[in-house]
Amino acid sequence: MSKLLPDSYVFLAWLKTGARFVRGFNMRLENREVPYPEDEAERLAQLRQYGAVEIKGNEAFDTLTRLAANSCQTPIAAIVLVDEDRCWIESKVGWEAVQTDRQNAFCAYTILAKELFVVPDALADPRFAETPLVRGSDGIRFYAGVPLIAEGGQALGSLCVMDRQPRQLDPTQQDLLRSLAGQVMAMLELHRTVSERERNSELQNFLDHTHDLVQTVGASDRRLLWVNRAWQQTLGYSATEARQLSWTDLLDPVSLDAVEAAIAELGPGETSAPVEVTLSGRSGQCVLAEGVLKRDRDPNSETEQIWAIWRDVTAEKQARSDYQQLFENAAIGLFQLDRDGEFVRVNQALAELYGYDSPQGFLKQIGHIEQIYYDAGQWQRDRELLDSQGHVSRELEVWKSNDSTLWIAQDLRPLFDLRGERVGYEGFVQDLTTRKQAEATLQMAKDQLQAVLDAVPGTVSLISSNFHYLGVNRHLAESYNLQPDHFVGRQVGFRQSVFGQFVREFFSNPKTEASIEIDSDVNGNFRSDLVIAKKWLDDEAAVFVGIDITERKRAEAALQAELAEAAEYVRSLLPLPTEMSLHIDWRFIPSQQLGGDCFDYYWLDDDHLVLYLLDVSGHGSRAALLSVSVLNLLRSHFLPNTNFYQPREVLAALNQAIQMERQRNMYFTIWYGVYNRQKRELVYSSAGHPPAILISGDGSNPSDVQPLRTPSCLPIGMFPNAEYSNASCKVDRGSSLYIFSDGIYEIHCADESMWSLEAFIDLLATSRKQNAASVEGVLNAVRQLSAKETFDDDVSLLRVNF
Incomplete structure (x- = not known):
């Protein structure tokens, strides 16, 4: 929640000393479904003292967890902290969960035992036999845990191991588990002491810099x-x-x-x-x-x-006034809801969209958003998605004032107050009626076209489920200079093995339709066919229709050659790596032959160097064309009345020159900086782009790594009145600056999880410490993490060594 609050509001939360895994002890101890220690109040109070200790992601704690699993030869091990009603899994091996209900957890009993607690077979133990951990997908059968005892004697949680098979620990394994639990508690004490000292020393500095x-x-x-x-x-x-x-x-x-x-x-x-x-x-x-x-x-x-x-909030009040004018005069429908879904505000465009003369007329007739939904359960589903994802964008059918319906595109997001608490929702609506009508007309045309194609005498064959030809049409037979009856009764594949393999796989698959493109040599001539298959006669046979796509393949090959030539031209526009007084190196990896990333660097004068990197939405030729256009604008300084020494002025000028409605709804993000080598100062601004990362020293201290970002601004092209701001920093000798597009960290890892910007920044710092921070070294490290050999998005990485 701190991301939604001003800096000093976080300080007030600090004064309250609330721990992240303890929510207070304002409950009664009677009528419990699970046993509670007699010293529960003291135990929770002791637990609060460790609230600032970060266990998740701490390699030292993760090492002890792995040692526990290896020593006890179990697939699962974890460090668990037990609060009022939850067991929080802070470090783990072989387990995906992040928390469990205390009433269903083994650890709730471990903290009672104050000694090694073992469940040899959970299915045979009435306390656990029917719990989700045992009966659910985890299928836990064996558990052994040692409580983590604080100095006051209270058990904060446990170091535990688990298995999906019944078993026992031998005495040596039990002793090792007890020793490792002692090490976990010792590390918790050490980190708590260090955190308290750092917090006291940082408080004054924090207040002076907020x-x-x-x-x-x-x-x-x-x-x-x-x-x-x-x-x-x-x-x-x-x-x-x-x-x-x-x-x-x-x-x-x-x-x-x-x-x-x-x-x-x-x-x-x-x-x-x-x-x-x-x-x-x-x-x-x-x-x-x-x-x-x-x-x-x-x-x-x-x-x-x-x-x-x-x-x-002086500037913010002005911005609110500007927003009010934008809200009321916007061409698209805008609205705000309270927490229950009741309409609070609507603009004129939305009222007219639903058939009302004014916002007041709309609000007089429509109270709750459910009243406009054609599907009565839509709002409940949307609200659940808003709670889980924070954003809902969908197309749906709604009621108009005259009881007719229309299709809209609706985007919903939550609204928060200064404390970060949700107070309602806001959204915008666009009329999709014309597009939906066009889609319906297109679908009708497709159906009519399909009927025509079914009657066209193309290459057609009827094949049984035991892979024998039942018959072919004359066009197919003539393609091979054979008679139609020459095929009947023969097994498929006697003239085309690829086709025969496709037929066998199609009949072994439950799908009723499939297609494949087959290249072949027919009477010495190259031929390419699109073969469409559809099962028939209760899957006892299938019809295979072939469409000659030879010319299309040749055209595609020609187009690919042209795209390759265009891609080479775009690459030729990028600057060359240089040593000059700075060493600059880069890599550009488009996800297709043409990408939407672009970057440049050049000297404004003898002392000022421009560096920027932009990322156009989408891929392909349109995105590449826009990125090249922006590069030419900046290289030629063709932005009137713009001070190119001031990044915010450059971004504002670009935003005025390039708007989505004139660029087929494309926009772009950009990070733009100007480096003064005499002052060793970097002035920068960004528009919706990931922060550049400046690393000094050896990268081992958090203060060595600086994300260079300006307050969140809209990408270039979204709104003509968007404002941008400058920020600056000093650049020490030996520092490295990394500028990149989001494609380098928005990847799927081998475990199917999505990587993050924070993880990429950690990788840069680690690479710096290991002297492997070159552009190629960083890219190789990222590729090793990715589940794919190629990137899903365009990737650009620029490195400047000062």
């Missing part, structure tokens, strides 16, 4: 006690000047009343709901802000103080 305005005031006199750097920079006061102020100097009367009302409802340690205020700066400027208040005690003086954390 973009939110943070301040503390005295609870008694409302005078400012402390302000962070963002507060000083936004309002224009120094830290010394701020300490001479109180809230009456900063807040207008309305804002002051709202703040005091919120504070009056706060108890010690509580945080208020979001409050909107207007702050007055040193030069008289007004800053619109939203934020929360928290009543707390100063740990040094024990005096009561109030935390106020504001987010500057």
